[in-house]
Amino acid sequence: MRRLGCFLLLLLSFSIAAAQGDEIGYIEGRIIAIDEARNVAIVALPDRTVEAQLGTGFAMEGAPLLEFREGQRVELYFAPGPDGQRQYNVADWVRRPALLWLLGLFVLVALVVARGKGLRAIIATSASLIVIIAFIVPGILAGHNPLLISFIGAGGILILAIYFVHGLNWSTTAALLGTLIAVAITMGLGIAFSDLAHLTGMGDDKAMFISFGAPQIALKGLLLAGLVIGALGALADITIVQASVVRELAHANPNFGLRELYRRAMKVGLEHVGSLIDTLVLAYTGAALPLLVLLNLSEVGTIRALNLELVATEIVRILVGSIGLILAVPLTTLLAALLFRGDRLPGKPGLEPGHKH
Numbered sequence: 001m002r003r004l005g006c007f008l009l010l011l012l013s014f015s016i017a018a019a020q021g022d023e024i025g026y027i028e029g030r031i032i033a034i035d036e037a038r039n040v041a042i043v044a045l046p047d048r049t050v051e052a053q054l055g056t057g058f059a060m061e062g063a064p065l066l067e068f069r070e071g072q073r074v075e076l077y078f079a080p081g082p083d084g085q086r087q088y089n090v091a092d093w094v095r096r097p098a099l100l101w102l103l104g105l106f107v108l109v110a111l112v113v114a115r116g117k118g119l120r121a122i123i124a125t126s127a128s129l130i131v132i133i134a135f136i137v138p139g140i141l142a143g144h145n146p147l148l149i150s151f152i153g154a155g156g157i158l159i160l161a162i163y164f165v166h167g168l169n170w171s172t173t174a175a176l177l178g179t180l181i182a183v184a185i186t187m188g189l190g191i192a193f194s195d196l197a198h199l200t201g202m203g204d205d206k207a208m209f210i211s212f213g214a215p216q217i218a219l220k221g222l223l224l225a226g227l228v229i230g231a232l233g234a235l236a237d238i239t240i241v242q243a244s245v246v247r248e249l250a251h252a253n254p255n256f257g258l259r260e261l262y263r264r265a266m267k268v269g270l271e272h273v274g275s276l277i278d279t280l281v282l283a284y285t286g287a288a289l290p291l292l293v294l295l296n297l298s299e300v301g302t303i304r305a306l307n308l309e310l311v312a313t314e315i316v317r318i319l320v321g322s323i324g325l326i327l328a329v330p331l332t333t334l335l336a337a338l339l340f341r342g343d344r345l346p347g348k349p350g351l352e353p354g355h356k357h
Contacts, residue, residue, distance in 0.1 A: 024079045028094050031072050041068060041090050043076060052076050052088035073097070117165065124164045128157040132229070141214055146221035147187060150228055154183055157229075161236050170339050171247045175239035178332025182235055183228055186324030190224040193320060197312050199223065223313060230284070231321040234276050238325065239332040242269050246336035254343035261337040262330075269329040277322050284318045 032049070033042040039054045054068060068074060073094035081087035110118035131153050139149035158179055166172045201207055201219030210217055246265045249256060256264070285292075291314070295305050305311050 025077075026091065027076050027078060028073060029076060031068060031070050031074055031090075034068070034070060041074075043074065043088070043090070045076075050076070050088050052090045054090050068093075120165045124160040127160045127164075131156045131160070136225070136229075140217055140222060140225070143216035146218055146225040147191070147228075150225035151183065151187065154228060154232055155180065157232060158183075158236060161232070162240065166240055171243040171336060172240065174246070174336040174339055175236070175243040175332055178239045178242070178328055178335050179232075179235045181331050182239070182324045182328035183232070185327055186231060186320055187224065187228055189320045189323055190227050190316065193316050194220060194224060197316060199309060199313055199316065202309070227317050227321060230317070231280065231324055234280050234321075234325055235328050238269070238272055238276050239328050241272055242329055242332040243336040245269070246333060246340050250337075250340035250343045256341065258337050258341045261341055262333055265333045265337065266330065269333055273326055273329050276325055280321055280325060281318050284314060284321070288314045 027045060029043040029045040029050075031041045032044050034040070034054070035042070035051075041052050041054055043050055043052050052074075068090055074090050075092045075094055076088045077091040078086050078088050107122060110122055112118075114121065135156070136149055136153040139153075140146045158176055162172050162176050162179070166175075199220065201221075201223040202211065207219050207222075210222070211219060242265060245268045246261055249261055249264055291310060295311070300308070306315070
């Protein structure tokens with residue numbers, strides 16, 4: 001409850017700042033000195049130097065105060081004081097420079113190791129984020145069905161992720177079709193089991209804030225949309241592998257028919273799916289790690305914990321996403337085997353880009 005109260009106060013301050021214009025808001029500067037006796041920081045702003053009180057006022061009981069030091073870039077919260085003069089409070093650090101350095105390192109590593117394909121992957125990932133921010137999020141905020149909007153957006157993301165990065169060819173087409181079918185199945189399972197488990201989408205703090213600020217959004221649909229988008233990357237990865245394996249097998253032995261291609265490719269697929277399920281489960285569990293710690297602190301029993309919507313939601317995410325991942329393997333393998341059986345399609349081994357195992 002303390003965490004929720006702190007977050008509410010923070011959101012309220014942002015809302016008030018937006019409503020009151022220049023009277024209340026946030027500004028960035030750099031700490032040039034600290035007066036520990038008065039607990040005040042001297043902060044250089046773009047046009048002047050001000051004194052700012054250290055501490056945000058939002059610290060939880062028992063939590064250590066934020067430790068600010070000279071030279072750090074910080075965010076100041078300002079508001080009129082009792083005398084009508086603007087007062088400043090050191091609210092937070094400025095984190096963007098560290099994030100930009102990390103982004104630069106990521107791009108550098110991708111380009112050095114993966115070269116041209118790494119560049120295409122970066123461009124496709126950036127475009128996918130634009131699809132989410134510019135299409136999916138505004139569509140959900142407008143009150144449209146989150147599942148429908150997310151499925152359309154997922155199609156665009158998959159086209160970018162598969163065709164742009166791996167090329168336009170028969171194996172990537174099989175991978176795209178297999179992924180889209182798996183996404184549709186994942187959505188169907190999500191709808192069915194969210195109903196059976198009576199999930200409302202109101203299981204955490206974020207959902208409550210959304211319901212207050214945007215009551216037109218269907219929270220249950222938003223929950224399922226997030227489930228689908230979270231599984232897209234793993235789905236695309238495994239379907240590309242499977243289609244490529246089938247293609248190479250067909251090129252290696254044109255006498256393989258549908259049954260033989262499917263059987264041999266599935267041997268590889270079953271090995272890959274095990275590691276990807278582990279990856280997916282660990283990714284979701286890692287995201288829910290603070291929740292697991294909180295449940296242990298509150299000494300909630302296992303049976304009771306499984307009945308909490310917050311926990312049940314994560315379990316549905318993990319299991320439905322994993323089922324979709326597993327089914328993507330035979331679906332894509334079958335589609336690719338139908339296309340490549342007898343090595344009927346043009347092309348030579350290795351000409352089409354893709355994974356190789």
